[in-house]
Amino acid sequence: MTPKNIITTIKERQPNIKSIVYVGCGASQADLYPAKYFLEENSKDIRVSLYTANEFNYATPKAVDSSCIVITASLGGTTPETVEATSKAKKLGAHVITLTHIENSPITKDADYVLVHGFEKNYAAKLEKMTLAVQLAVEILYQFEGYDNYKEMINGFDKIYNLIEESVSTVLPEAKKFANSYKDDKLIYLMGSGATAKVAYSTSLCLLMEMQWVNSGNFHNGEFFHGPFEIVDKNVPFLLFMNDGKTRPMDSRALTFLQRFDAKITVIDAKDFGISSVISPKVVDYFNPMLISGVMRVYAEQLAIARSHPLTKRRYMWKLEY
Structure with missing residues (x-):
């Protein structure tokens, strides 16, 4: 599924999403930050938060329920804390999306939706996780609240990978x-x-x-x-x-x-x-x-x-x- 299709499906099941919670560790947590930043700046109604995985596990926000989308990320899909957080979010009734490089890895077991991203092919591939997270955020905003600069963001997604490859070739x-x-x-x-x-x-x-x-x-x-x-x-x-x-x-x-x-x-x-x-x-x-x-x-x-x-x-x- 694409980010657009995932959010469309969630909206059909739950028209009233109140919160988005991003969960990861280390670099994966950092890769989720631009998406959190985008939603925080542009959303008027949706609560947005970013947790390191064990913080989420030990001090789970009360907002994690059927009105919440939880987005987790782990490159190899095996980070124990993030695997646990994914399962916990699922048990609490949230709509759970996970980003990982490894299909069928442990983190995907309890996720409702999985986006498998690249990594090895080139420098741009290493940024697919971060970019997909922002794509999900854009779709959340656009589909639940509307977003005036949606077309500009879609154009940016079309251009960013080539720009990365062109840029790294010069440095x-x-x-x-x-x-x-x-x-x-x-x-x-x-x-x-x-x-x-x-x-x-x-x-x-x-x-x-x-x-x-x-x-x-x-x-x-x-x-x-x-x-x-x-x-x-x-x-x-x-x-x-x-x-x-x-x-x-x-x-x-x-x-x-x-x-x-x-x-x-x-x-x-x-x-x-x-x-x-x-x-x-x-x-x-x-x-x-x-x-x-x-x-x-x-x-x-x-x-x-x-x-x-x-x-x-x-x-x-x-x-x-x-």
């Missing part, structure tokens, strides 16, 4: 420069805003701490001046994500401050790749995270090469009981 020189410059840093800070805020979060937690064993922190650019900016100094390493859209002034303000004190800065800017010339400025905010994530993957791969530390290397994950 290798800058990615190598980043890798060689940052390979010996013991700590790297990540910053982002808007729909891209959780890209900074997942890059920090997953690509750096999990996959490279590099200490990292992440801040929302709007929160930067409410505490974190005190650690800025000459040559302190930062990686800043800049959006094309409404929250760009926050990104620019943060960049100006970092430059003022001669911090060590690398910027990945969606505007550099011409995103608003391909996708309508009315909806460009919601496509920044896909593009920036695709480009960041190239940077991460080059950092792994420069550090002689493969992205697949682990010492605890999947190796110990925890």
Whole structure:
């Protein structure tokens, strides 16, 4: 089924959806954030929330019932906490949709609807989970409340994958420069805003701490001046994500401050790749995270090469009981 067909079917069964709950862990939770961000900004009537899976399991929101859509995600479909959350949502009567790369994986057992996404084919395929989640969000808004920019979003979905592939094909020189410059840093800070805020979060937690064993922190650019900016100094390493859209002034303000004190800065800017010339400025905010994530993957791969530390290397994950 397509996202459109799934939401049409749910609406036929339950015309009065009151809440949407997104559930995942780590990168999968972050991949759901742009969808949550879209609905939060545009929906007038629907309650929207995002939970890490065990928080959902231990402190389940009362809104999870037949008037709720729960959307879960797990790349391999085996994350124990998210599998449990999917089953719990089903038992509570919610309409459960799951996103996974592996058909018939454990997470699909209690899901009402399953969207299987790509991953290996190319860089764009790695962003299918995030994009499908936003497609579901757009259909929820359009079918239950109406949405003036629906056509612009559909056009964006048609264009984003090609834009990612075109963009990543140009960034290798800058990615190598980043890798060689940052390979010996013991700590790297990540910053982002808007729909891209959780890209900074997942890059920090997953690509750096999990996959490279590099200490990292992440801040929302709007929160930067409410505490974190005190650690800025000459040559302190930062990686800043800049959006094309409404929250760009926050990104620019943060960049100006970092430059003022001669911090060590690398910027990945969606505007550099011409995103608003391909996708309508009315909806460009919601496509920044896909593009920036695709480009960041190239940077991460080059950092792994420069550090002689493969992205697949682990010492605890999947190796110990925890």
